[in-house]
Amino acid sequence: MIEIIYIEDSIAQHPRTIDILKRFPQATPIPCANYKEVFNPAGQNFRLQKKKPALILAEKKGNRALPIPETYGIGGKYNFYFSHMLNCLYDCRYCFLQGMYPSAHYVLFVNFEDFLSDIQSKTAQQPEQPVWFFSGYDCDSLALDHISQFTQSFLPHFRANPTAHLELRTKSVNIKPLLNNDPLKNVVTAFSFTPQEISTQLEHGVPSVSSRINAMKKLTQSGWQVGLRIDPIIDCTNFSKRYESLFFDIFSIIPLEMIHSVSLGAFRMPGPFFKKMEKLYPTEKLFAGSLEKKQGVVSYKKEIEQKRKETCKNLLLQLIPEEKLFLCETAPETTF
Numbered sequence: 001m002i003e004i005i006y007i008e009d010s011i012a013q014h015p016r017t018i019d020i021l022k023r024f025p026q027a028t029p030i031p032c033a034n035y036k037e038v039f040n041p042a043g044q045n046f047r048l049q050k051k052k053p054a055l056i057l058a059e060k061k062g063n064r065a066l067p068i069p070e071t072y073g074i075g076g077k078y079n080f081y082f083s084h085m086l087n088c089l090y091d092c093r094y095c096f097l098q099g100m101y102p103s104a105h106y107v108l109f110v111n112f113e114d115f116l117s118d119i120q121s122k123t124a125q126q127p128e129q130p131v132w133f134f135s136g137y138d139c140d141s142l143a144l145d146h147i148s149q150f151t152q153s154f155l156p157h158f159r160a161n162p163t164a165h166l167e168l169r170t171k172s173v174n175i176k177p178l179l180n181n182d183p184l185k186n187v188v189t190a191f192s193f194t195p196q197e198i199s200t201q202l203e204h205g206v207p208s209v210s211s212r213i214n215a216m217k218k219l220t221q222s223g224w225q226v227g228l229r230i231d232p233i234i235d236c237t238n239f240s241k242r243y244e245s246l247f248f249d250i251f252s253i254i255p256l257e258m259i260h261s262v263s264l265g266a267f268r269m270p271g272p273f274f275k276k277m278e279k280l281y282p283t284e285k286l287f288a289g290s291l292e293k294k295q296g297v298v299s300y301k302k303e304i305e306q307k308r309k310e311t312c313k314n315l316l317l318q319l320i321p322e323e324k325l326f327l328c329e330t331a332p333e334t335t336f
């Protein structure tokens, strides 16, 4: 339940702002000159805010479609990400957002038309090539769709521009906005997973593994392609068994031809973010595991990371062809 909505002056009269305010009549609107006044101050209590985040409606200025690191794609040559929202409904202990942002409030940039215009111009630069746009780095793409109406606002653009490809990355089962539309070949809804026991411990508020598989099933039955994101891989006891059983549960239900891609990424976190997260959750076991800091990034010790990635890779290659599998490596300076 949103109780407070901050509204940046520059978009106070934007039709999307007006529409959101109408849909949340119980919320108290508070004007602000710049969203950063509310979002950026240091010393805010992230854990407290996470319990009842406010919504901040703002205007995204500057470059709205940014290149992703080279090693992060899913087969395309031209890749960009964009963030129409900051922060997330869910509360995953490993989420880098809590290390990166001083506030847990949701920021929604309402000037979608400017995002779409930037997406259009990046697409136009490669008229013959697929250009990928990733929407779920600074938020979950679907979890707050009932507020943002992001999907219904962006799908028409991708319908009209088939060389532009969209990845919706999510742990949500909020797939109605997609099911209400005819499927698009250039849109992939990519679901992130860890085994259920790990999810229960670390992914607070996230729908169960089985309900996410069910959402994937419904989408594929309606002709939408899905992706699978095993990222971050979390080390645990009975690692092989747990991940094997997760993959089995998914692939025994989802037809292989509807799986666009599977990606694997190890747990990694820029050092300063990790430090902040440790402070937020000093008793969290995840942060006390076999981790090391190298080149400014905290990750599992090299041998553990390699072993776990290899195990997942081998398990997956028994189920999918190699061309659908992508290994994500992240450069130390990036925040993904």
Ligand code: SF4
Pocket (backbone or CB within 6 Å): 087, 088, 089, 090, 091, 092, 094, 095, 096, 097, 138, 139, 140, 171
């Ligand atoms: S679902 Fe993704 S964005 Fe949301 S808290 Fe979890 S890791 Fe962060």
